[in-house]
């Protein structure tokens with residue numbers, strides 16, 4: 001269990017799972033370069049948050065809920081939590097019946113090969129479980145580029161990965177250290193590439209650079 005002074009943003013888990021160096025640059029150096037990707041992402045999130053809560057049939061849609069988990073040591077805000085009417089669940093003030101929460105996170109781009117978005121969503125689900133005392137089995141990621149919604153099951157594996165990443169984020173932020181860059185394909189979509197400069201700083205790239213200057217073999 002973490003105390004509130006030690007809480008980290010839920011988004012830091014997504015950043016860490018994408019790249020630990022990105023997480024450190026954003027959350028230790030507090031540097032955040034707005035590039036086209038982050039600007040589009042912010043617009044998309046503000047559109048989601050600016051709309052009112054509503055009920056459509058058996059689904060109540062709540063936007064911008066505060067989320068917190070002492071177990072993971074995280075705090076944040078949801079994009080959307082759908083409450084699905086069900087035989088078991090929690091009560092919602094002013095509405096009849098029982099409702100099960102189903103978190104939905106909006107992403108600007110496309111589904112990623114890594115688990116970063118799913119880990120962020122699973123952390124939101126684990127917050128809701130801790131806050132409401134109810135199991136949250138599923139949620140969804142909505143991707144702006146494909147206009148498609150991807151259902152996510154919060155299975156044991158994803159929960160373990162989420163706990164592991166949360167612990168690593170705490171360790172990283174406590175250490176205050178910035179890991180070295182590892183240049184790879186993901187860097188092309190990274191919001192902090194201008195600050196990171198992975199092609200200049202990566203050990204392999206420096207070796208190539210020196211080899212070019214001094215002509216290859218030692």
Ligand code: SF4
Pocket residue numbers: 018019020021022025180181182183184186187190191192193196197198
């Ligand atoms: S540019 Fe690449 S190495 Fe640097 S923070 Fe982004 S993903 Fe990580």
